[in-house]
Amino acid sequence: MSDQTLLSLTQVGKTFSNGTVALQGMSMDIAQGSFVSLLGPSGCGKSTALKIIAGLGNMTTGTLNWPNAKVDRMGRPDHEISFVFQEPTLMLWATVFDNVWLPLRLKGIKKKAALTAVNEALEMVGLAAFSGSYPRELSGGMKMRVSIARALVTRPKLLLMDEPFAALDEITRSKLNDDLLTLWQQLNWTVIFVTHSVFESAYLSNRIVVMASRPGRVVADINVDAPYPRRGDDFRNSAEYNAYCSQTSLALHAAMQAGDHL
Amino acid sequence: MVEPVTPAPAPAPAPAPIILDPVEMRKARQARNERIGAWVLPIIVVVLSILAWDRFVVVNDIPHYIIPRPGRVLQALVESWDILMASLGATLILTFSALSIAIVGGVGLAILFAQSKWIEMSFYPYAVILQVTPIIAVAPLIFIWVDSTFVGLLICAWIVAFFPILSNTTLGLQSADHNLVDMMKLYGATRWQTLRFLRLPSALPYFLGGLKIAGGLSLIGAIVAEFVAGTGGAGSGLAFRILEASYRLNIPRMFAAILLISFTGILIFMFMTFLSWLFLHKWHESAIKRES
Ligand SMILES: Nc1ncnc2c1ncn2[C@@H]1O[C@H](COP(=O)(O)OP(=O)(O)OP(=O)(O)O)[C@@H](O)[C@H]1O
Numbered sequence: 001m002s003d004q005t006l007l008s009l010t011q012v013g014k015t016f017s018n019g020t021v022a023l024q025g026m027s028m029d030i031a032q033g034s035f036v037s038l039l040g041p042s043g044c045g046k047s048t049a050l051k052i053i054a055g056l057g058n059m060t061t062g063t064l065n066w067p068n069a070k071v072d073r074m075g076r077p078d079h080e081i082s083f084v085f086q087e088p089t090l091m092l093w094a095t096v097f098d099n100v101w102l103p104l105r106l107k108g109i110k111k112k113a114a115l116t117a118v119n120e121a122l123e124m125v126g127l128a129a130f131s132g133s134y135p136r137e138l139s140g141g142m143k144m145r146v147s148i149a150r151a152l153v154t155r156p157k158l159l160l161m162d163e164p165f166a167a168l169d170e171i172t173r174s175k176l177n178d179d180l181l182t183l184w185q186q187l188n189w190t191v192i193f194v195t196h197s198v199f200e201s202a203y204l205s206n207r208i209v210v211m212a213s214r215p216g217r218v219v220a221d222i223n224v225d226a227p228y229p230r231r232g233d234d235f236r237n238s239a240e241y242n243a244y245c246s247q248t249s250l251a252l253h254a255a256m257q258a259g260d261h262l
Numbered sequence: 263m264v265e266p267v268t269p270a271p272a273p274a275p276a277p278a279p280i281i282l283d284p285v286e287m288r289k290a291r292q293a294r295n296e297r298i299g300a301w302v303l304p305i306i307v308v309v310l311s312i313l314a315w316d317r318f319v320v321v322n323d324i325p326h327y328i329i330p331r332p333g334r335v336l337q338a339l340v341e342s343w344d345i346l347m348a349s350l351g352a353t354l355i356l357t358f359s360a361l362s363i364a365i366v367g368g369v370g371l372a373i374l375f376a377q378s379k380w381i382e383m384s385f386y387p388y389a390v391i392l393q394v395t396p397i398i399a400v401a402p403l404i405f406i407w408v409d410s411t412f413v414g415l416l417i418c419a420w421i422v423a424f425f426p427i428l429s430n431t432t433l434g435l436q437s438a439d440h441n442l443v444d445m446m447k448l449y450g451a452t453r454w455q456t457l458r459f460l461r462l463p464s465a466l467p468y469f470l471g472g473l474k475i476a477g478g479l480s481l482i483g484a485i486v487a488e489f490v491a492g493t494g495g496a497g498s499g500l501a502f503r504i505l506e507a508s509y510r511l512n513i514p515r516m517f518a519a520i521l522l523i524s525f526t527g528i529l530i531f532m533f534m535t536f537l538s539w540l541f542l543h544k545w546h547e548s549a550i551k552r553e554s
């Protein structure tokens with residue numbers, strides 16, 4: 001555990017009340033400022049792990065530590081964590097502005113005081129012109145951007161994303177991938193990104209954690225050392241990227257065999 | 263946002279203002295006709311039925327103390343205007359008092375239920391019992407127990423109106439998006455904040471649906487209660503006028519009173535529909551015009 005470690009999971013296990021063992025003996029350290037992808041077959045416990053890190057679900061065994069942060073009685077760190085779900089998860093009755101304002105509003109920050117922060121967040125995702133729109137007036141990709149703006153309005157140290165772009169078309173998806181990378185570099189986040197896509201994980205992250213199911217656990221840990229920025233097709237066509245893709249792909253196949261007793 | 267990929271230029275038609283294919287044109291025409299028809303058709307049907315009613319009475323030579331002609335009903339309405347309006351006022355006060363208490367009580371109870379499953383499990387059966395027991399059966403008891411006729415009437419009308427609000431709002435409060443609930447938790451929202459920012463807005467469409475039903479039911483409840491009280495000789499509402507008129511075989515006035523009740527019911531329904539539209543048209547699926 002170095003002084004660069006943001007959080008560390010040690011031997012974490014989770015058993016649901018119906019007897020499902022979602023996680024068992026899962027250990028990993030996440031370094032400050034890294035972009036980590038969690039990759040694995042459906043049902044291997046990626047969402048469960050993410051929820052445990054967010055403090056939204058508790059674990060049955062093991063520990064979650066924040067070595068470089070003060071923690072409260074509940075074991076939650078004193079810095080902001082944000083969560084982006086697979087669906088945009090917006091409040092349909094509220095405007096784009098009000099949706100992004102929500103996390104600040106919950107901390108008691110009035111509209112006037114939140115104005116700069118909200119507008120800045122909207123600008124970062126390229127939606128400054130839509131702050132008065134309602135979610136139904138936006139396309140799927142734009143809704144996802146609002147969701148990201150809401151996540152970054154609190155200036156989180158850690159951003160958790162659970163298959164955020166899975167429901168989007170290929171073009172929108174790769175655009176949002178690029179935007180996400182730009183924001184990550186600007187804002188000095190740590191990102192944990194759950195995905196099903198080998199290509200997405202190799203494109204985005206500097207580390208890929210591959211999980212197997214039943215019980216969910218870490219089976220491979222791949223460092224992607226390609227430098228950033230990785231904008232566009234240059235990187236996608238590089239031999240380096242393809243090598244990482246096939247390495248990850250192999251690891252995923254091995255993971256699926258390892259956990260193949262569904 | 264991202265521009266959609268444009269296909270290779272096909273042999274393009276000459277540039278022109280919007281050219282619609284026959285299907286789209288038919289759709290547009292149909293939409294326009296439907297907009298007009300929604301107003302004109304009901305009016306035509308009502309006028310025709312009144313004419314048919316008049317002809318039916320005249321041709322069959324039906325005496326006015328069985329079925330009066332429309333004109334006679336109108337005449338009764340004008341002649342008894344003051345009495346009927348006073349009664350209508352009494353019925354309206356009763357209806358809206360009952361509805362208001364049903365709203366406050368229904369929503370309040372639903373919020374209480376949302377706080378704890380135990381409370382809900384304990385008290386929901388009572389709400390169901392109140393709902394399924396015909397009010398006409400318990401109303402006489404209520405009038406024996408309470409001294410004030412108005413309070414008795416109010417209790418009866420309230421019992422009828424409050425269940426749809428309670429059950430719909432309870433369902434609505436529980437139907438908040440689970441991920442949004444998680445997000446509230448992540449940002450450390452208090453119970454009150456979660457209620458205020460998430461659960462209440464999520465419940466709004468359900469509540470308004472319940473209100474639409476409860477509005478009509480509170481009028482029905484008020485009339486039924488007035489009937490029960492009226493058979494005991496007390497009352498001033500429209501139902502009492504109907505009873506009175508039936509004793510005196512003043513059938514045209516009975517018709518006039520019934521007309522007023524129906525009209526009130528329609529107005530209440532239209533008002534509730536408008537209220538739904540007002541609160542939901544910006545965001546809720548039910549109130550959004552379909553594009554295709
Ligand atoms: N609330 C719950 N109660 C019981 N079992 C659950 C619950 N939530 C998840 N599980 C089980 O735990 C296991 C891991 O679920 P999880 O949602 O973490 O998987 P995942 O890796 O996110 O899958 P996917 O890629 O399909 O989203 C699954 O077998 C699932 O059936």
Ligand SMILES: [Mg+2]
Binds near residue numbers: 046047048162
């Ligand atoms: Mg999942």
